[in-house]
Amino acid sequence: MEVRHGTSRVLVDCGLFQGTRTLEKLNYEPFSFEVDGISAVILTHAHIDHSGLLPKLVAAGYSGPIFCTAATRDLLYHMLPDAGRIQEYEAERRNRRADRADAGEIEPVYTEADALAAFNQAHPLGFKQWFEPAPGFKARFWNAGHILGSASVELEVGGSRLLFSGDLGPNHKAFHPDPEAPAGFDHVICESTYGDRVREEVTIEQRRTLLEAEIKAALTRGGNLVIPVFALERTQELLLDIASLINSGRLPHPRVFIDSPLASRATEVFARHANDLEDMGDGEVFQHPSFHYVASATESMRLNQMSGAIIMAASGMCEAGRIRHHLRHNLSRRQSTVLFVGFQAAGSLGRTILDGADRVRISGHDVSVRAQIRxxxxxxxxxxxxxxxxxxxxxxxxAGSLFLSHGETGATETLRRMAQPVCTNHTIVLPQIGECYALPSASAARRLKTGKPELHDAVSRDWQNDYAEFATRLKSALNSIDSASARREALAKMNSILRSYSDHRFQRKQEG
Structure with a gap:
């Protein structure tokens, strides 16, 4: 989000678009603002959907400071270069695919070198410490309780007092104290990821009991337990709980493979900040003898021959990384289990599997889903x-407006409806991508520029999700037709429909 005042421009976060391919394409487009006009960046936390376009920003010419907490900076040292390597790898992989032989060359959004340059512009600050990111701006961080180093941002500018929630953690979360911030603002920008969901209250001990049952059931089936994980925070929480279960004798010593170099490096950062973490318990945690950190791709591939192991691999939504080849080798095995422990965005591979697909497409391969999905x-x-x-x-x-952002349409709209009773003295705004607002002191926000309504639906699902689902079912659907001639007739009709759409668009262009 860009905040303007006078000649100063401050960005609060600069994240990578994630989810549908339509949204991902936005990462390749030019920024919607003038890069050379940005005075400073204030970063709420290290997750890539908040920090992941910083390397592109720097590559485009931004040379100013990136303000963040000290723990966030420590994480960025690993997170940003890893994101750069993924961008380079994914571009290379897509360019090699046979179904893209006639398409143009894909360039990475940015490189590992760009990411290292961005990290070098990060300036660490403490919580509750006032600083001036740009002329006319005053800011400070408040604990958001989401992940290590995460913060909400209080901003005083142009006579208005603003609060950006960043991502908020739940109350009583492992590792971190509950979120905190002051009261009495002109405008508040709040996330709404789980605005339509009320989770059952689960203590850390109850959660460990549930995990214990899942691990025992999965390993009893004889296959692997594959857990798609976010390298940052989710991996460390799981390691904390598994170590506690082993140390207390509730689990034998299972083979646990952490197949994510980034997760391994992030765990080292957690270990360095261990004195700042809560709920660490007794006994070894991050360097437990049952834990095996997988470094090379060759070691990762060897795990495909294994059974009876716990494999934790990134990415958490199954959109990239080593988890994809583990899913290719385990989804079709009835004795294997895939356990989801995190949010799955609509349009992601993880969400497709979780929603009950019987076949999915992974890196150009159709894969049957026979494994237990938990x-x-x-x-x-x-x-x-x-x-x-x-x-x-x-x-x-x-005094002014509450903005509900960072959520799918249903979640944001539900939270708006539920928040209405406590928001009687101010407006509630559901902003869209590309919108611009004036934020006056003590009065409601005014929209100055409309957004991009065509992207509204793409936040949840786009035509490429429909195509992937159609493609995975096409062959079995054709095989269900009685004769070869009837199958050819069906294909001819489908081609005819596609041609009719192309002819219609061509005719409209000619008439226009």
Whole structure:
């Protein structure tokens, strides 16, 4: 988000678009603002959907400071270069695919070198410490309780007092104290990821009992337990709980493979900040003898020959990384289990599997889903609806507007409806991508520029999701037709329909 005042321009976060291919394409487009006009960046936390376009920003010419907490900077040292390597690898992989032989060359959004340059512009600051990111701006960080180093941003500018929630953690989360911030703002920008979901209250001990049952059931089936994980925070919480179960004798010593170099490096950062973490318990955690950190791609591939192991691999939504080849080799095995422990965005491969698909497409391969698909809710790093409503109520009074962002349409709209009773003295705004607002002191926000309505639906699902689903079912659908001639007739009709759309578009262009 860009905040303007006078000649100063400050960005709060600069994240990578994730989800549908339509949204991903936005990462390749030019920024919607003038890069050379940006005075400073204030970063709420290290997750790539908040920090992942910083290397592109720097590559485009930004040379100013990136303000963040000290722990966030430590994480960026690993997160940003890893994101750069993924960008380079994914571009190379897509360019090699046979179904793209006639398409143009894909360039990475940015490189590892760009990411290292961005890291070098990060300036660490403490919580509750006032600083001046740009002329006319005053800011400070508040603990957001989401992940290590995560913060909400209080901003005073142009006579208005603003609060950006960043991503908020739930109350009583492992490792971190509950989110905090002051009250009495002109405008509050609040996330709404789980605005339509109320999770059952689960203590850390109850969560460990649920995890214990999932691990025992999965390993009893004889196959692998594959857990798609976010390298940052989710991996460390799982390691904490598995180590606690082993140390207390509730689990034998299973083979646990952490197949994510980034997760391994992030775990080292957690270990360095161990004195700042809560709920660490007794005994070894991050360097437990049952844990095996997988470094090379060759070692990762060897795990495909294994059974009876716990494999934790990134990415958490199954959109990239080593988890994809583990899913290719385990989804079709009835004795294997895939356990989801985190949010799965609509349009992601993880969401498709979780929603019950019987076939999925992974890196150009059709894969049958025969494995047990399980879900464990207690590991969310996001506040649920009740947590968000409590946080919003604690920020009252809000003199101007409450913006609900960072959520799918259903979640944001549900949270708006639920927040209405405590927001009687100010407006609630559901902003769209590309919109611009004036934020006056003590009065409602005014929209100055409309957004991009064509992207509204792409936040949840786009035509490429429909195509992937259609492509995975096409062959079996054709095989279900009785004769070869009837199959050819069906294909001819489909081609005819596609040609009719092309002819119609061509005719409209000619007429226009």
């Amino acid at each position: 879900r464990l809710e207690g590991y969310s790093a996001h506040a649920d609806q009740d947590d968000l409503l409590r946080w919003i109520e604690a920020r009252q009074p809000i």
